[in-house]
Amino acid sequence: MxxxxxxxxxxxxxxxxxxxxxxxxxxxxxxxxxxxxxxxxxxxxxxxxxxxxxxxxxxxxxxxxxxxxxxxxxxxxxTPLLGSTIVEQALCNQWLEVHSHSFTQPMVEMARAIRGNPQQPDASVSKPALERVNNVLDTYEARLSTSKYLAGESYTLADITHTPFFYIFNAITDDENKKCITSRPHLHAWIQDISSRPAWKKLTERPENPHYKQ
Ligand SMILES: N[C@@H](CCC(=O)N[C@@H](CS)C(=O)NCC(=O)O)C(=O)O
The missing domain is CATH 3.40.30.10 (Glutaredoxin)
Known part of the structure:
Protein backbone atom coordinates (compact mmCIF):
# COMPACT_ATOMS: atom_id res chain seq x y z
CA MET A 1 0.00 0.00 0.00
CA THR A 79 18.41 11.81 5.37
CA PRO A 80 18.96 10.51 8.93
CA LEU A 81 16.45 12.51 11.00
CA LEU A 82 16.84 11.43 14.63
CA GLY A 83 20.28 12.88 15.46
CA SER A 84 23.68 11.28 14.98
CA THR A 85 24.64 10.94 18.66
CA ILE A 86 22.73 10.18 21.85
CA VAL A 87 23.07 13.87 22.79
CA GLU A 88 21.58 15.00 19.46
CA GLN A 89 18.78 12.47 19.84
CA ALA A 90 17.94 13.90 23.27
CA LEU A 91 18.09 17.48 22.00
CA CYS A 92 15.97 16.59 18.97
CA ASN A 93 13.31 15.29 21.36
CA GLN A 94 13.67 18.34 23.59
CA TRP A 95 13.08 20.77 20.69
CA LEU A 96 10.15 18.72 19.44
CA GLU A 97 8.64 19.24 22.90
CA VAL A 98 9.48 22.96 22.80
CA HIS A 99 7.66 23.13 19.48
CA SER A 100 4.56 21.51 21.01
CA HIS A 101 4.48 23.37 24.30
CA SER A 102 6.09 26.81 23.78
CA PHE A 103 6.28 27.62 20.06
CA THR A 104 3.03 26.51 18.41
CA GLN A 105 0.52 28.47 20.45
CA PRO A 106 2.05 31.97 20.03
CA MET A 107 2.65 31.31 16.31
CA VAL A 108 -0.93 30.13 15.77
CA GLU A 109 -2.29 33.14 17.72
CA MET A 110 -0.17 35.44 15.59
CA ALA A 111 -1.37 33.79 12.36
CA ARG A 112 -4.99 34.06 13.51
CA ALA A 113 -4.50 37.75 14.36
CA ILE A 114 -3.06 38.43 10.91
CA ARG A 115 -5.59 36.30 9.06
CA GLY A 116 -8.40 38.11 10.89
CA ASN A 117 -7.56 41.18 8.80
CA PRO A 118 -4.59 40.67 6.48
CA GLN A 119 -4.69 44.20 5.05
CA GLN A 120 -4.79 45.96 8.37
CA PRO A 121 -4.20 43.65 11.32
CA ASP A 122 -5.93 44.88 14.45
CA ALA A 123 -3.03 46.14 16.62
CA SER A 124 -4.82 45.26 19.84
CA VAL A 125 -4.93 41.63 18.74
CA SER A 126 -1.63 41.33 16.92
CA LYS A 127 0.61 43.28 19.31
CA PRO A 128 0.31 40.92 22.28
CA ALA A 129 0.55 37.97 19.88
CA LEU A 130 3.69 39.47 18.34
CA GLU A 131 5.14 40.03 21.81
CA ARG A 132 4.66 36.37 22.68
CA VAL A 133 6.23 35.33 19.36
CA ASN A 134 9.20 37.63 20.02
CA ASN A 135 9.74 36.15 23.48
CA VAL A 136 9.85 32.60 22.22
CA LEU A 137 12.04 33.52 19.23
CA ASP A 138 14.66 34.99 21.57
CA THR A 139 15.18 31.45 22.85
CA TYR A 140 15.62 30.14 19.31
CA GLU A 141 18.09 32.89 18.47
CA ALA A 142 20.18 32.00 21.53
CA ARG A 143 20.13 28.29 20.67
CA LEU A 144 20.97 28.83 16.99
CA SER A 145 23.87 31.13 17.83
CA THR A 146 25.63 28.09 19.30
CA SER A 147 24.60 25.31 16.91
CA LYS A 148 23.78 24.91 13.23
CA TYR A 149 20.50 23.08 13.82
CA LEU A 150 18.24 22.78 16.84
CA ALA A 151 19.62 19.40 17.91
CA GLY A 152 23.26 20.25 17.10
CA GLU A 153 25.22 19.76 13.89
CA SER A 154 22.66 17.37 12.33
CA TYR A 155 19.41 18.30 10.63
CA THR A 156 16.61 16.43 12.45
CA LEU A 157 12.85 16.18 12.96
CA ALA A 158 13.15 19.17 15.29
CA ASP A 159 14.02 21.35 12.27
CA ILE A 160 11.39 19.69 10.11
CA THR A 161 8.53 20.38 12.49
CA HIS A 162 9.31 24.13 12.49
CA THR A 163 9.85 24.56 8.73
CA PRO A 164 6.17 24.83 7.65
CA PHE A 165 5.31 27.24 10.49
CA PHE A 166 7.92 29.76 9.35
CA TYR A 167 6.93 29.22 5.72
CA ILE A 168 3.26 29.99 6.42
CA PHE A 169 4.23 32.91 8.67
CA ASN A 170 6.34 34.37 5.83
CA ALA A 171 3.55 33.81 3.32
CA ILE A 172 0.85 35.60 5.32
CA THR A 173 2.69 38.39 7.12
CA ASP A 174 4.03 41.80 6.08
CA ASP A 175 7.61 43.14 6.23
CA GLU A 176 7.00 44.87 9.54
CA ASN A 177 5.93 41.67 11.30
CA LYS A 178 8.66 39.71 9.49
CA LYS A 179 11.18 41.74 11.48
CA CYS A 180 10.76 39.28 14.33
CA ILE A 181 12.67 36.91 12.05
CA THR A 182 14.92 39.23 10.04
CA SER A 183 16.15 41.03 13.17
CA ARG A 184 17.53 37.76 14.56
CA PRO A 185 20.51 36.80 12.35
CA HIS A 186 21.00 33.21 13.51
CA LEU A 187 17.30 32.40 13.40
CA HIS A 188 17.03 34.03 9.96
CA ALA A 189 20.01 32.10 8.56
CA TRP A 190 18.64 28.81 9.97
CA ILE A 191 15.22 29.39 8.40
CA GLN A 192 16.87 30.14 5.05
CA ASP A 193 18.99 27.00 5.36
CA ILE A 194 16.15 24.60 6.26
CA SER A 195 13.88 26.20 3.66
CA SER A 196 16.35 25.71 0.83
CA ARG A 197 16.55 21.93 1.15
CA PRO A 198 15.51 20.02 -2.01
CA ALA A 199 12.83 18.02 -0.15
CA TRP A 200 11.16 21.19 1.11
CA LYS A 201 11.34 22.85 -2.32
CA LYS A 202 9.80 19.77 -3.94
CA LEU A 203 6.98 19.83 -1.38
CA THR A 204 6.16 23.52 -1.71
CA GLU A 205 5.98 23.13 -5.49
CA ARG A 206 3.15 20.60 -5.27
CA PRO A 207 -0.12 21.99 -6.64
CA GLU A 208 -1.88 21.28 -3.32
CA ASN A 209 0.22 23.99 -1.63
CA PRO A 210 -2.08 27.04 -1.22
CA HIS A 211 0.94 29.38 -0.97
CA TYR A 212 2.71 28.12 -4.09
CA LYS A 213 3.74 30.95 -6.42
CA GLN A 214 4.97 30.04 -9.92
N1 LIG B 1 -0.90 17.80 17.92
C1 LIG B 1 -1.50 17.62 16.62
C2 LIG B 1 -2.07 18.96 16.17
C3 LIG B 1 -2.92 18.80 14.92
C4 LIG B 1 -3.81 20.01 14.67
O1 LIG B 1 -4.00 20.88 15.53
N2 LIG B 1 -4.38 20.04 13.46
C5 LIG B 1 -5.30 21.08 13.14
C6 LIG B 1 -4.96 21.70 11.79
S1 LIG B 1 -3.47 22.64 11.80
C7 LIG B 1 -6.69 20.49 13.01
O2 LIG B 1 -6.85 19.32 12.71
N3 LIG B 1 -7.70 21.31 13.21
C8 LIG B 1 -9.05 20.90 12.98
C9 LIG B 1 -9.90 21.07 14.18
O3 LIG B 1 -9.36 21.34 15.26
O4 LIG B 1 -11.11 20.94 14.02
C10 LIG B 1 -0.46 17.09 15.63
O5 LIG B 1 0.73 17.37 15.82
O6 LIG B 1 -0.82 16.36 14.68
Whole structure:
Protein backbone atom coordinates (compact mmCIF):
# COMPACT_ATOMS: atom_id res chain seq x y z
CA MET A 1 0.00 0.00 0.00
CA UNK A 2 1.27 3.48 -0.87
CA UNK A 3 1.77 5.86 2.02
CA UNK A 4 -1.33 8.01 2.54
CA UNK A 5 -1.54 11.32 4.38
CA UNK A 6 -4.93 12.75 5.25
CA UNK A 7 -5.24 16.53 5.42
CA UNK A 8 -4.56 19.66 3.37
CA UNK A 9 -1.25 21.54 3.10
CA UNK A 10 -2.76 24.61 4.73
CA UNK A 11 -1.96 22.73 7.97
CA UNK A 12 1.71 23.05 9.01
CA UNK A 13 1.39 19.69 10.80
CA UNK A 14 0.42 17.99 7.53
CA UNK A 15 3.30 19.66 5.71
CA UNK A 16 5.79 18.56 8.38
CA UNK A 17 4.79 14.91 7.99
CA UNK A 18 5.02 15.22 4.20
CA UNK A 19 8.48 16.80 4.52
CA UNK A 20 9.74 13.91 6.68
CA UNK A 21 8.52 11.49 4.00
CA UNK A 22 10.29 13.41 1.22
CA UNK A 23 13.51 13.64 3.28
CA UNK A 24 13.35 9.84 3.38
CA UNK A 25 13.01 9.70 -0.43
CA UNK A 26 9.51 8.21 -0.17
CA UNK A 27 6.32 9.24 -1.97
CA UNK A 28 2.79 9.65 -0.61
CA UNK A 29 -0.79 10.23 -1.66
CA UNK A 30 -2.47 13.29 -0.14
CA UNK A 31 -6.14 12.60 0.62
CA UNK A 32 -8.97 14.64 2.09
CA UNK A 33 -11.76 13.41 4.32
CA UNK A 34 -14.41 15.07 6.45
CA UNK A 35 -12.48 14.97 9.73
CA UNK A 36 -15.67 15.16 11.80
CA UNK A 37 -17.32 12.23 9.96
CA UNK A 38 -17.86 8.93 11.82
CA UNK A 39 -15.64 7.22 9.24
CA UNK A 40 -12.71 9.50 10.01
CA UNK A 41 -13.27 9.55 13.77
CA UNK A 42 -13.61 5.75 13.96
CA UNK A 43 -10.81 4.77 11.59
CA UNK A 44 -8.23 7.56 11.61
CA UNK A 45 -8.29 10.00 14.51
CA UNK A 46 -10.92 9.97 17.28
CA UNK A 47 -9.98 13.58 18.10
CA UNK A 48 -11.00 14.76 14.62
CA UNK A 49 -7.70 16.40 13.72
CA UNK A 50 -5.29 16.26 10.83
CA UNK A 51 -2.87 14.84 9.84
CA UNK A 52 -3.48 11.11 9.85
CA UNK A 53 -1.10 8.64 8.26
CA UNK A 54 -1.63 5.18 6.81
CA UNK A 55 0.62 2.52 5.31
CA UNK A 56 0.48 -1.27 5.04
CA UNK A 57 1.42 -1.67 8.73
CA UNK A 58 -0.24 1.13 10.66
CA UNK A 59 -2.78 3.94 10.85
CA UNK A 60 -1.42 6.77 13.00
CA UNK A 61 -2.23 10.30 14.16
CA UNK A 62 -0.23 13.07 15.91
CA UNK A 63 2.34 14.56 13.55
CA UNK A 64 5.37 14.01 15.79
CA UNK A 65 4.51 10.35 16.40
CA UNK A 66 4.09 9.93 12.63
CA UNK A 67 7.41 11.64 11.89
CA UNK A 68 9.29 9.50 14.45
CA UNK A 69 7.76 6.38 12.91
CA UNK A 70 8.82 7.45 9.40
CA UNK A 71 12.34 8.35 10.59
CA UNK A 72 12.70 4.90 12.20
CA UNK A 73 10.97 2.83 9.52
CA UNK A 74 13.15 4.34 6.77
CA UNK A 75 16.26 4.65 8.95
CA UNK A 76 18.56 3.49 6.13
CA UNK A 77 17.05 5.68 3.40
CA UNK A 78 17.37 9.38 2.63
CA THR A 79 18.41 11.81 5.37
CA PRO A 80 18.96 10.51 8.93
CA LEU A 81 16.45 12.51 11.00
CA LEU A 82 16.84 11.43 14.63
CA GLY A 83 20.28 12.88 15.46
CA SER A 84 23.68 11.28 14.98
CA THR A 85 24.64 10.94 18.66
CA ILE A 86 22.73 10.18 21.85
CA VAL A 87 23.07 13.87 22.79
CA GLU A 88 21.58 15.00 19.46
CA GLN A 89 18.78 12.47 19.84
CA ALA A 90 17.94 13.90 23.27
CA LEU A 91 18.09 17.48 22.00
CA CYS A 92 15.97 16.59 18.97
CA ASN A 93 13.31 15.29 21.36
CA GLN A 94 13.67 18.34 23.59
CA TRP A 95 13.08 20.77 20.69
CA LEU A 96 10.15 18.72 19.44
CA GLU A 97 8.64 19.24 22.90
CA VAL A 98 9.48 22.96 22.80
CA HIS A 99 7.66 23.13 19.48
CA SER A 100 4.56 21.51 21.01
CA HIS A 101 4.48 23.37 24.30
CA SER A 102 6.09 26.81 23.78
CA PHE A 103 6.28 27.62 20.06
CA THR A 104 3.03 26.51 18.41
CA GLN A 105 0.52 28.47 20.45
CA PRO A 106 2.05 31.97 20.03
CA MET A 107 2.65 31.31 16.31
CA VAL A 108 -0.93 30.13 15.77
CA GLU A 109 -2.29 33.14 17.72
CA MET A 110 -0.17 35.44 15.59
CA ALA A 111 -1.37 33.79 12.36
CA ARG A 112 -4.99 34.06 13.51
CA ALA A 113 -4.50 37.75 14.36
CA ILE A 114 -3.06 38.43 10.91
CA ARG A 115 -5.59 36.30 9.06
CA GLY A 116 -8.40 38.11 10.89
CA ASN A 117 -7.56 41.18 8.80
CA PRO A 118 -4.59 40.67 6.48
CA GLN A 119 -4.69 44.20 5.05
CA GLN A 120 -4.79 45.96 8.37
CA PRO A 121 -4.20 43.65 11.32
CA ASP A 122 -5.93 44.88 14.45
CA ALA A 123 -3.03 46.14 16.62
CA SER A 124 -4.82 45.26 19.84
CA VAL A 125 -4.93 41.63 18.74
CA SER A 126 -1.63 41.33 16.92
CA LYS A 127 0.61 43.28 19.31
CA PRO A 128 0.31 40.92 22.28
CA ALA A 129 0.55 37.97 19.88
CA LEU A 130 3.69 39.47 18.34
CA GLU A 131 5.14 40.03 21.81
CA ARG A 132 4.66 36.37 22.68
CA VAL A 133 6.23 35.33 19.36
CA ASN A 134 9.20 37.63 20.02
CA ASN A 135 9.74 36.15 23.48
CA VAL A 136 9.85 32.60 22.22
CA LEU A 137 12.04 33.52 19.23
CA ASP A 138 14.66 34.99 21.57
CA THR A 139 15.18 31.45 22.85
CA TYR A 140 15.62 30.14 19.31
CA GLU A 141 18.09 32.89 18.47
CA ALA A 142 20.18 32.00 21.53
CA ARG A 143 20.13 28.29 20.67
CA LEU A 144 20.97 28.83 16.99
CA SER A 145 23.87 31.13 17.83
CA THR A 146 25.63 28.09 19.30
CA SER A 147 24.60 25.31 16.91
CA LYS A 148 23.78 24.91 13.23
CA TYR A 149 20.50 23.08 13.82
CA LEU A 150 18.24 22.78 16.84
CA ALA A 151 19.62 19.40 17.91
CA GLY A 152 23.26 20.25 17.10
CA GLU A 153 25.22 19.76 13.89
CA SER A 154 22.66 17.37 12.33
CA TYR A 155 19.41 18.30 10.63
CA THR A 156 16.61 16.43 12.45
CA LEU A 157 12.85 16.18 12.96
CA ALA A 158 13.15 19.17 15.29
CA ASP A 159 14.02 21.35 12.27
CA ILE A 160 11.39 19.69 10.11
CA THR A 161 8.53 20.38 12.49
CA HIS A 162 9.31 24.13 12.49
CA THR A 163 9.85 24.56 8.73
CA PRO A 164 6.17 24.83 7.65
CA PHE A 165 5.31 27.24 10.49
CA PHE A 166 7.92 29.76 9.35
CA TYR A 167 6.93 29.22 5.72
CA ILE A 168 3.26 29.99 6.42
CA PHE A 169 4.23 32.91 8.67
CA ASN A 170 6.34 34.37 5.83
CA ALA A 171 3.55 33.81 3.32
CA ILE A 172 0.85 35.60 5.32
CA THR A 173 2.69 38.39 7.12
CA ASP A 174 4.03 41.80 6.08
CA ASP A 175 7.61 43.14 6.23
CA GLU A 176 7.00 44.87 9.54
CA ASN A 177 5.93 41.67 11.30
CA LYS A 178 8.66 39.71 9.49
CA LYS A 179 11.18 41.74 11.48
CA CYS A 180 10.76 39.28 14.33
CA ILE A 181 12.67 36.91 12.05
CA THR A 182 14.92 39.23 10.04
CA SER A 183 16.15 41.03 13.17
CA ARG A 184 17.53 37.76 14.56
CA PRO A 185 20.51 36.80 12.35
CA HIS A 186 21.00 33.21 13.51
CA LEU A 187 17.30 32.40 13.40
CA HIS A 188 17.03 34.03 9.96
CA ALA A 189 20.01 32.10 8.56
CA TRP A 190 18.64 28.81 9.97
CA ILE A 191 15.22 29.39 8.40
CA GLN A 192 16.87 30.14 5.05
CA ASP A 193 18.99 27.00 5.36
CA ILE A 194 16.15 24.60 6.26
CA SER A 195 13.88 26.20 3.66
CA SER A 196 16.35 25.71 0.83
CA ARG A 197 16.55 21.93 1.15
CA PRO A 198 15.51 20.02 -2.01
CA ALA A 199 12.83 18.02 -0.15
CA TRP A 200 11.16 21.19 1.11
CA LYS A 201 11.34 22.85 -2.32
CA LYS A 202 9.80 19.77 -3.94
CA LEU A 203 6.98 19.83 -1.38
CA THR A 204 6.16 23.52 -1.71
CA GLU A 205 5.98 23.13 -5.49
CA ARG A 206 3.15 20.60 -5.27
CA PRO A 207 -0.12 21.99 -6.64
CA GLU A 208 -1.88 21.28 -3.32
CA ASN A 209 0.22 23.99 -1.63
CA PRO A 210 -2.08 27.04 -1.22
CA HIS A 211 0.94 29.38 -0.97
CA TYR A 212 2.71 28.12 -4.09
CA LYS A 213 3.74 30.95 -6.42
CA GLN A 214 4.97 30.04 -9.92
N1 LIG B 1 -0.90 17.80 17.92
C1 LIG B 1 -1.50 17.62 16.62
C2 LIG B 1 -2.07 18.96 16.17
C3 LIG B 1 -2.92 18.80 14.92
C4 LIG B 1 -3.81 20.01 14.67
O1 LIG B 1 -4.00 20.88 15.53
N2 LIG B 1 -4.38 20.04 13.46
C5 LIG B 1 -5.30 21.08 13.14
C6 LIG B 1 -4.96 21.70 11.79
S1 LIG B 1 -3.47 22.64 11.80
C7 LIG B 1 -6.69 20.49 13.01
O2 LIG B 1 -6.85 19.32 12.71
N3 LIG B 1 -7.70 21.31 13.21
C8 LIG B 1 -9.05 20.90 12.98
C9 LIG B 1 -9.90 21.07 14.18
O3 LIG B 1 -9.36 21.34 15.26
O4 LIG B 1 -11.11 20.94 14.02
C10 LIG B 1 -0.46 17.09 15.63
O5 LIG B 1 0.73 17.37 15.82
O6 LIG B 1 -0.82 16.36 14.68
Missing amino acids: AIKIYGPFRSPFVMAVALAIYEKDQEFELLMMDIKSPEYLNNFNPFGKIPSYQDEDITLFESKAIMRYIATKFADEG
